[in-house]
Amino acid sequence: MPTASATHLVLIPSYDPGPKVYETVAEALRHWAPVWVVVDGSTDGTAEGLAEMARRHADLLVIVEPYNRGKGAAVLAGLTRARAEGYTHALCMDSDGQHPVSLIPAFMQASGAHPKAMILGVPVFAADAPRARVYGRRLSNLFTNIETLGRHIGDSLFGFRVYPIEPLFRIMSARRSMRRFDFDPEAAVRLFWEGVTVCNIDAPVRYLRKTEGGISHFHYVRDNLLLTGMHIRLVFGLLYRLPRLLRPGARPRSCRR
Numbered sequence: 001m002p003t004a005s006a007t008h009l010v011l012i013p014s015y016d017p018g019p020k021v022y023e024t025v026a027e028a029l030r031h032w033a034p035v036w037v038v039v040d041g042s043t044d045g046t047a048e049g050l051a052e053m054a055r056r057h058a059d060l061l062v063i064v065e066p067y068n069r070g071k072g073a074a075v076l077a078g079l080t081r082a083r084a085e086g087y088t089h090a091l092c093m094d095s096d097g098q099h100p101v102s103l104i105p106a107f108m109q110a111s112g113a114h115p116k117a118m119i120l121g122v123p124v125f126a127a128d129a130p131r132a133r134v135y136g137r138r139l140s141n142l143f144t145n146i147e148t149l150g151r152h153i154g155d156s157l158f159g160f161r162v163y164p165i166e167p168l169f170r171i172m173s174a175r176r177s178m179r180r181f182d183f184d185p186e187a188a189v190r191l192f193w194e195g196v197t198v199c200n201i202d203a204p205v206r207y208l209r210k211t212e213g214g215i216s217h218f219h220y221v222r223d224n225l226l227l228t229g230m231h232i233r234l235v236f237g238l239l240y241r242l243p244r245l246l247r248p249g250a251r252p253r254s255c256r257r
């Protein structure tokens with residue numbers, strides 16, 4: 001088992017993920033400690049199963065929220081406690097087995113080398129990735145490029161990321177948005193606006209079939225409307241910040257690895 005970090009933790013929001021979550025959490029524990037799971041009002045029995053795992057693993061903490069409030073709300077619940085306990089960085093990842101757990105140490109190492117940066121995963125898709133997902137995120141990335149005045153954020157929707165806790169907590173606490181599927185893109189854009197450096201790192205992504213335990217809670221109409229409203233809001237936010245962002249040296253640095 002890895003030695004528990006006093007500064008960096010793995011934070012996994014989880015809502016009705018099915019049995020795949022146990023494999024994901026166990027694999028995360030093999031690569032990092034501590035690992036925290038925020039159960040966002042799940043009704044599929046995984047809260048009880050994860051609690052049993054936590055009784056066997058000292059480096060696993062399970063936070064159970066009574067109601068489903070959304071991915072961003074679950075992340076904020078974890079950040080609030082992590083901040084209170086002195087952690088400085090959180091690697092957020094999904095519970096459904098899509099994200100490359102084996103890259104946790106590499107992302108944490110990058111964060112340790114650049115503690116003021118957000119370390120963003122850039123998905124590398126397999127040939128069988130759903131075309132609707134691939135093309136949909138291209139559109140979201142186009143808007144994000146506009147909102148950041150360049151291709152600073154490698155991918156706006158990929159949720160495998162290391163965030164510095166303090167600026168993200170401050171941004172989320174100041175507004176009611178960023179609580180559901182709008183969390184990932186809005187967090188990256190607003191942290192960029194706050195001057196947080198961006199480090200983009202390629203990472204493979206898997207889209208699991210139902211026969212492989214894959215579960216998706218993305219609703220194409222509802223969540224695409226949510227993302228559309230978010231981008232409209234961010235474009236207007238850019239106009240307000242444009243004079244400052246256009247000043248020489250005002251925009252934070254970004255890199256691709």
